Amino acid sequence: xxxxxxxxxxxxxxxxxxxxxxxxxxxxxxxxxxxxxxxxxxxxxxxxxxxxxxxxxxxxxxxxxxxxxxxxxxxxxxxxxxxxxxxxxxxxxxxxxxxxxxxxxxxxxxxxxxxxxxxxxxxxxxxxxxxxxxxxxxxxxxxxxxxxxxxxxxxxxxxxxxxxxxxxxxxxxxxxxxxxxxxxxxxxxxxxxxxxxxxxxxxxxxxxxxxxxxxxxxxxxxxxxxxxxxxxxxxxxxxxx
Amino acid sequence: xxxxxxxxxxxxxxxxxxxxxxxxxxxxxxxxxxxxxxxxxxxxxxxxxxxxxxxxxxxxxxxxxxxxxxxxxxxxxxxxx
Numbered sequence: 001x002x003x004x005x006x007x008x009x010x011x012x013x014x015x016x017x018x019x020x021x022x023x024x025x026x027x028x029x030x031x032x033x034x035x036x037x038x039x040x041x042x043x044x045x046x047x048x049x050x051x052x053x054x055x056x057x058x059x060x061x062x063x064x065x066x067x068x069x070x071x072x073x074x075x076x077x078x079x080x081x082x083x084x085x086x087x088x089x090x091x092x093x094x095x096x097x098x099x100x101x102x103x104x105x106x107x108x109x110x111x112x113x114x115x116x117x118x119x120x121x122x123x124x125x126x127x128x129x130x131x132x133x134x135x136x137x138x139x140x141x142x143x144x145x146x147x148x149x150x151x152x153x154x155x156x157x158x159x160x161x162x163x164x165x166x167x168x169x170x171x172x173x174x175x176x177x178x179x180x181x182x183x184x185x186x187x188x189x190x191x192x193x194x195x196x197x198x199x200x201x202x203x204x205x206x207x208x209x210x211x212x213x214x215x216x217x218x219x220x221x222x223x224x225x226x227x228x229x230x231x232x233x234x235x236x237x238x239x240x241x
Numbered sequence: 242x243x244x245x246x247x248x249x250x251x252x253x254x255x256x257x258x259x260x261x262x263x264x265x266x267x268x269x270x271x272x273x274x275x276x277x278x279x280x281x282x283x284x285x286x287x288x289x290x291x292x293x294x295x296x297x298x299x300x301x302x303x304x305x306x307x308x309x310x311x312x313x314x315x316x317x318x319x320x321x322x
Contacts (some may be wrong), residue, residue, distance in 0.1 A: 058307055179303070182310055183306060185311055187302070187306055190309050193313075217299070220296075226301050
């Protein structure tokens with residue numbers, strides 16, 4: 001995209017350029033895989049370092065991890081309920097940590113240092129495929145949770161409180177993953193684009209507040225995705241009546 | 242892309258974000274109003290109110306983001322080009 005007659009060395013706006021890996025008939029977006037592998041590696045390393053030598057009085061990384069665990073446990077327990085939250089804590093926690101680390105990693109790590117033949121590295125969650133995959137996983141988890149715990153009585157959910165709600169509930173099954181994935185994708189891409197445009201126009205200082213706002217909203221988006229996933233799973237289990 | 246299509250896409254992209262911003266703007270305004278009133282009445286509940294407010298603001302925000310996604314699709318991945 002060339003808006004100006006000259007090019008600044010700091011930023012280019014790239015949307016829809018990908019590093020394609022071809023496997024059979026499939027075109028994979030390579031840069032998404034690369035950046036998510038790097039971020040997953042960093043997250044795994046942090047967790048392994050933090051849990052290798054457990055102290056009774058947590059210090060340093062272990063303290064951070066215990067704080068995160070407490071936070072995620074409260075989140076899952078509030079939405080899913082005392083009875084079943086433990087089974088779903090790993091899923092919710094993984095979603096939250098992956099999205100959070102992806103969003104912040106995409107914003108904080110200077111990806112421009114790594115040269116790719118095409119496309120550029122960035123937050124994996126700024127690619128629609130990542131978010132759609134996660135949203136469909138949430139849908140699967142929701143059906144699995146409901147069907148395994150309730151059997152066919154799971155479908156009572158659709159006619160509660162009145163059977164008039166049936167069509168809306170069925171449509172909701174499709175809009176849930178749609179809105180989950182678009183919300184995350186749109187927010188992260190919008191942050192990246194807003195920062196990109198500002199850096200393009202004024203490379204110094206001016207983009208900083210927008211970058212901070214981006215960090216804030218991307219943390220909130222991770223929280224929202226995890227909360228909604230937990231809420232949907234809790235809804236599928238519908239314990240509360 | 243012929244010029245009519247590109248002109249229509251650019252106009253539609255602008256309209257998509259602009260129109261999608263109206264409703265959530267009003268909604269966020271009234272949500273913040275309610276939160277401020279709640280905090281003024283009960284300052285000790287500030288933490289809880291702030292958490293709920295942020296979450297609901299992000300939900301409203303995402304409605305505008307849907308408009309933005311439509312605009313981005315029209316600009317960068319136009320299916321009619």
